[in-house]
Amino acid sequence: MLNRLYFIFLLVPFLFLSCYDSNGDTEKSATLPIYQDTPYLQDYSVKYYFNSSVSPKKVFEDRNGVVQVLGKNGLYRTSAGQFLVDGTLIADNTYRPLKDKSLNGISLFQDQFVYVDDKAVLSNAWAGNLFLPHDLENANLLEPGSNFDFLISDGKELQFLSKDKAPWKGTVEDGNIIQIRYGHEANVFWILGKNSVSTFDASNNQIKTIKINNEATSFDVVGAKLYIGTQNGYFTVDSELNGKPSDLINKLPVPSITWIESIDEEIWFGSDEGAYRMDIDGDFNYYYGKRWLPGNKVVHISSGHEGRVHILTDNGLAQIHFDPMTLADKAAFYEKQVRDRHIRLGFNASLVDLKNGDVNSGRLDDSDNDGLWTSMYLASQVYRYKVTGNEEALKNCYESMEAMERLFTINDVPGFPSRSFERSGYIESLHDSDRWQHTDDPEWDWKSTTSSDEAIGHIFVYSVMAELLENDLRERAITLIDTLMGHIVKNDYYLVDFDGKPTTWGKWNPEYVNARPIMVGDRKINSSNIIAMLQTAYHFTQKEVYKEKAFDLMNNHGYFENLMRPMSEIGKAPEDADDWSKMLSEGWNHSDDEMYFLGYWGLYRYALNDTLKTKFKESIIDHWESERPEKDGAWNLLTAVCETQNFDLDEAAWYLREHPMDMRSWDVKNSHRKDLTFIEPNFRDQTTEEVLPPDERQVQRHNANMFRLDRTGGDGSEEYSAGDIWLLPYWLGRYLGVISEPRLNKE
Known part of the structure; x- marks a missing residue:
C-alpha cells in the first residue's frame, strides 16, 4: 500500500499542473477521428531482491497490506x-516465536496469514487461537477450506484438519501430490498429483480421482474448468472431473509452466523464462527480464491489494501494479523524467553508466544526434505550449533553443550546425573522439561530421516553432532555417565541414543522389528531404531562391520522380552496383523512416502548390502503408498531418498506452516464444507477423527496428529519455486534436 501511494503522490502535483490546463488552440478537424483519453490500467513493476541465497516457496499479502x-x-x-x-x-523478525519454528508452508485464510510447520497449522491472527496439530512431519502444502478447515500434505500423504470436524488422513493413487486448491462453490478440495487430479469432499471424506496422461506442474480452478500446467503447455479438465481432458495447448510464450494462478478473470502463468498473463480474449502479456522481474524463474504467483500481482522468482519478488491512468497522466510522469535526468546543456540526452539500473548513479551522455533528439523533444514542448499554454513548456522551449542555436555558433563554419558540444578535457571519453574539434575558447569543444538526419531534425523543429509560436522564438527559428538552408544551397547541396569537405551523410547533390540505383533508399530519402527543406525555407523566408532550387531539382534532376517512387520498389542494389550503393541497401534503414516522417511535416504543409500537395500526400500515405505493421505512434500521427482519416489512431494510442514507464535498457528475450508467428527473413527485417507491444521489447527510439526480438548486454545501464520517444507523438496528437484532453469517464 505505501509503495503505491508513494508513487501516486509523486505524480499528483504534475498531473494537476500539466494535464488539465488544456485551454489553448489545437489544430482540430471534424473529419479526423479522436481518441478519448479515459483512464486505462498502466502496469509497472516494483522489485525486491534477496540479499542472500534463498529458496523461495510462496508469497502472500494479508488484509493489512503486509507481504x-x-x-x-x-x-x-x-x-x-x-x-x-x-x-x-x-528476514521478518516481527513475531520472534516464529523464528524458532520450522515453517514449511504458508497460505491465507480470511486474508490472514496461516502457516504449517512440522507439528501444526497455526496463525498469529484470531489471538493465536488457531493451532491444529498434525503428524506429517514434512508437511509443506497448506490449503484453507471454508470454516477453519485445512488440507495439508507432505507430497505423499494428505491430512485434513478442522476446528469442528474429525481429522482425516489418506492419499491419492499416484502418490505424488503437487498442489492443493479449494473451491468454495463446490465445497471440495482439488488435489493435483503428478499424473492425476482428485477431489476431496470433507463432508464424507470421499476422494474422486481421474488419471491424466501429461505430467502436471501446477493448476488452478477457473469457473467450471481446471487449468493444468505441464512442461509443454496446459490442458483443461471439467471441474466435476467428468469428461475427457482437452488437448494440450502449447502455443504459449513459454510452454514450460511452473505456476498457474487465476486473478480477476485473467490467468497468470509462471515459467522458467518469465511470467505471462492471458486475458479473456486469449491474448498474452509477457513479463520477462529485469524491467519486470528480479529473476526469470517463477516460483509462485498470488494476488495482492488494489489489483497488484505478486510474482515470486528465484532471485526476489516483483509486484506488478495496475494503476488507472490517462495518457495525460503518463505525459506528466514523462515530463518530470526528462527534466529530472535528461537535460544536458539544454539537449535532450540519455543517462548512461547506471550501476545495476540505479537512475541516481548515471551520467548524461553526448550523442551523434544531440540536435536530432533535441529537435524532437523541443517540438513536443512547442505542441504542448500551443495546446495548454503551460509556461514550463515555454521555458523548456527557450532552454533547448539556446542549445540548438549554439550548435551553429560554437564552430567557425558559416551556417554549419555542429553535432554536439561539450566542455573541453573530455574528448577521449566521448563518442567518436576523432570527430571532436577544439574551439577558440579553451573551455569548449564541438563535434563535426554532421549528418542529414541532423539537418532534417533542425528544419522540422524550426518550422514547427515558426508556425505555432508568436514570440521571439519564431523569428529565431526562421533565422536558423535560412542559416542552414543558405549553407546547403551555397555549397551545392552539401553540408561542408571545417575541413572544406562534405560530411559523409550531408549530401543532397544530384551527382551523389542520382548515382544510386533507383531501388536504393538513399535516392528517395535524400530527394524527399531536400525538397521538404527547400519548401520550408521558402515558406518562412519568401526567398525565391529556395523555391527555384526546389523546382529545379524536381523538374531537371528527377527529384520528384525519386521521392514519388513507391516503397514497394525500394530494395537491394543489383550485383553490378557500386559498393557504396550495396552497403546502403543491405536492409531496410529505419533511420531513414525517421528522416522521412520528420520531413513530411514540411513536404506536405508547405508544398509549393496544391498539385504538389496532393501528390506528396499520395507518397506519404504509400510510405505509411509500408510502416503500418510497426504500429509506431510517431509515424501514425505524423501521417495524420496529411489530413487523412485513416492513420491508425487506435494503434497510435496503443503505442502510447503500452510503452513501458521504465525506460531503462534492460535485456529482453522473445525469440524463444511459442505464441509468436515467425516469418521468413526479409529485406525489412520483420521477424513476426505481429509486432510486440513496446513493453515486451527493448526500449528504443523511432529509428530502430520495432521487430527486433531480443536484446542482451543492456542490463539497465542506460535510461532513455521520453522526450523524443513518447512526448513527441503524444503532444503532436494533442495538437492535431486526435487525442482528447484527459476525461474521467467515457462520453
Whole structure:
C-alpha cells in the first residue's frame, strides 16, 4: 500500500499542473477521428531482491497490506522498494516465536496469514487461537477450506484438519501430490498429483480421482474448468472431473509452466523464462527480464491489494501494479523524467553508466544526434505550449533553443550546425573522439561530421516553432532555417565541414543522389528531404531562391520522380552496383523512416502548390502503408498531418498506452516464444507477423527496428529519455486534436 501511494503522490502535483490546463488552440478537424483519453490500467513493476541465497516457496499479502515470502530459512518481508528504486527482502523478525519454528508452508485464510510447520497449522491472527496439530512431519502444502478447515500434505500423504470436524488422513493413487486448491462453490478440495487430479469432499471424506496422461506442474480452478500446467503447455479438465481432458495447448510464450494462478478473470502463468498473463480474449502479456522481474524463474504467483500481482522468482519478488491512468497522466510522469535526468546543456540526452539500473548513479551522455533528439523533444514542448499554454513548456522551449542555436555558433563554419558540444578535457571519453574539434575558447569543444538526419531534425523543429509560436522564438527559428538552408544551397547541396569537405551523410547533390540505383533508399530519402527543406525555407523566408532550387531539382534532376517512387520498389542494389550503393541497401534503414516522417511535416504543409500537395500526400500515405505493421505512434500521427482519416489512431494510442514507464535498457528475450508467428527473413527485417507491444521489447527510439526480438548486454545501464520517444507523438496528437484532453469517464 505505501509503495503505491508513494508513487501516486509523486505524480499528483504534475498531473494537476500539466494535464488539465488544456485551454489553448489545437489544430482540430471534424473529419479526423479522436481518441478519448479515459483512464486505462498502466502496469509497472516494483522489485525486491534477496540479499542472500534463498529458496523461495510462496508469497502472500494479508488484509493489512503486509507481504510475506516463505523461504527455506523462514519468513521474509519487503523493505524500501518503489518504482525505479529496488527494494530488498529481509528476514521478518516481527513475531520472534516464529523464528524458532520450522515453517514449511504458508497460505491465507480470511486474508490472514496461516502457516504449517512440522507439528501444526497455526496463525498469529484470531489471538493465536488457531493451532491444529498434525503428524506429517514434512508437511509443506497448506490449503484453507471454508470454516477453519485445512488440507495439508507432505507430497505423499494428505491430512485434513478442522476446528469442528474429525481429522482425516489418506492419499491419492499416484502418490505424488503437487498442489492443493479449494473451491468454495463446490465445497471440495482439488488435489493435483503428478499424473492425476482428485477431489476431496470433507463432508464424507470421499476422494474422486481421474488419471491424466501429461505430467502436471501446477493448476488452478477457473469457473467450471481446471487449468493444468505441464512442461509443454496446459490442458483443461471439467471441474466435476467428468469428461475427457482437452488437448494440450502449447502455443504459449513459454510452454514450460511452473505456476498457474487465476486473478480477476485473467490467468497468470509462471515459467522458467518469465511470467505471462492471458486475458479473456486469449491474448498474452509477457513479463520477462529485469524491467519486470528480479529473476526469470517463477516460483509462485498470488494476488495482492488494489489489483497488484505478486510474482515470486528465484532471485526476489516483483509486484506488478495496475494503476488507472490517462495518457495525460503518463505525459506528466514523462515530463518530470526528462527534466529530472535528461537535460544536458539544454539537449535532450540519455543517462548512461547506471550501476545495476540505479537512475541516481548515471551520467548524461553526448550523442551523434544531440540536435536530432533535441529537435524532437523541443517540438513536443512547442505542441504542448500551443495546446495548454503551460509556461514550463515555454521555458523548456527557450532552454533547448539556446542549445540548438549554439550548435551553429560554437564552430567557425558559416551556417554549419555542429553535432554536439561539450566542455573541453573530455574528448577521449566521448563518442567518436576523432570527430571532436577544439574551439577558440579553451573551455569548449564541438563535434563535426554532421549528418542529414541532423539537418532534417533542425528544419522540422524550426518550422514547427515558426508556425505555432508568436514570440521571439519564431523569428529565431526562421533565422536558423535560412542559416542552414543558405549553407546547403551555397555549397551545392552539401553540408561542408571545417575541413572544406562534405560530411559523409550531408549530401543532397544530384551527382551523389542520382548515382544510386533507383531501388536504393538513399535516392528517395535524400530527394524527399531536400525538397521538404527547400519548401520550408521558402515558406518562412519568401526567398525565391529556395523555391527555384526546389523546382529545379524536381523538374531537371528527377527529384520528384525519386521521392514519388513507391516503397514497394525500394530494395537491394543489383550485383553490378557500386559498393557504396550495396552497403546502403543491405536492409531496410529505419533511420531513414525517421528522416522521412520528420520531413513530411514540411513536404506536405508547405508544398509549393496544391498539385504538389496532393501528390506528396499520395507518397506519404504509400510510405505509411509500408510502416503500418510497426504500429509506431510517431509515424501514425505524423501521417495524420496529411489530413487523412485513416492513420491508425487506435494503434497510435496503443503505442502510447503500452510503452513501458521504465525506460531503462534492460535485456529482453522473445525469440524463444511459442505464441509468436515467425516469418521468413526479409529485406525489412520483420521477424513476426505481429509486432510486440513496446513493453515486451527493448526500449528504443523511432529509428530502430520495432521487430527486433531480443536484446542482451543492456542490463539497465542506460535510461532513455521520453522526450523524443513518447512526448513527441503524444503532444503532436494533442495538437492535431486526435487525442482528447484527459476525461474521467467515457462520453
